[in-house]
Amino acid sequence: MDRMIYTAMTGALHTMTQQATASHNLANASTTGYRAQTDSFRAVPIYGDSLPTRAFVLDTTTGSDFSPGSIQHTGRPLDVAVQSEGWLTVQLENGEEAYTRHGNLQIDANGVLMTRDGLNVKGDGGVIAIPPDSRVMIAKDGTVSIVSDDSKVTAVSIVGRLKLVNPPAEEMIRGDDGLFRLKNGEAAPADPKVVLVEGALEGSNVNVIHEMVKMISLARQFDMQMKMLENAQQNSQQASEILTLRS
Incomplete structure (x- = not known):
């Protein structure tokens, strides 16, 4: 249960970070000489006293798009x-x-x-x-x-x-x-x-269509991750009710 919560929670957080990057690129679509920022998700294991059995999502800025503009x-x-x-x-x-x-x-x-x-x-x-x-x-x-x-x-x-x-x-x-x-x-x-x-x-090398599609895709990812958190909460409540009945 908590594994799903870790993944969904951090995924939702860093999806908003990528949305901010896409918004920044769109805001600079007409900026002279601007180079679009790029980033990606990666999974990072959580290390502690026990084995790294949990992982969370992290947004990584991979750099910039150096392709020339018009x-x-x-x-x-x-x-x-x-x-x-x-x-x-x-x-x-x-x-x-x-x-x-x-x-x-x-x-x-x-x-x-x-x-x-x-x-x-x-x-x-x-x-x-x-x-x-x-x-x-x-x-x-x-x-x-x-x-x-x-x-x-x-x-x-x-x-x-x-x-x-x-x-x-x-x-x-x-x-x-x-x-x-x-x-x-x-x-x-x-x-x-x-x-x-x-x-x-x-001109800027930002591909406006690509960034708009990315914004839509990120919005859907965020909704999916929030639904996972809701499902985790519902599963936890149902598990608690079952344990209460058995006791």
Whole structure:
């Protein structure tokens, strides 16, 4: 009896956790560069003074879906999308690196190239500064060039190159801020094979239909587990009544 209660109770609890994950994915279906979260159930035996004859259900976050999203052309010079595999590098406030696919870049009041969230975009030589009164162009290899707004100046100047990386997916982990990092905490080396698409943004890779079907399936699982708990309660009551009659 108690075995069924353990399984149904923990299964219902972690079904709600998976529902939260599916809801989070659906909420970010239109977020630029978002990578869908994935998770799964696993059975864990309970260890104690006796043998592990009981088990409970545990939800495990298995990682993220790293498949690329659709590329949408915007025509904005500071919009870049990573084609196929690869990541843009940003610098956190503590100086560490993190990686994102969100290429909606902007220039702050000090002329520093930043992400929409206010993080410095890191180049091969550090942060990239843009001189005032300049037009910015970002090449496929991440080279950042500028042209002065002065019509008399036609020369193109290179001010830096975006640090583009492509570490193995199994070595990356998502942080609470939505950015990715290497599991070992080190900085990933630049990869010259990563290619950008200029004037474009990558959409979310969330499959809305799949997530909706998953939500329905999880709701049915939750109902089934709650019915198991109700059945366990009814069986316990009936067993108590039988024992009372015999006594």
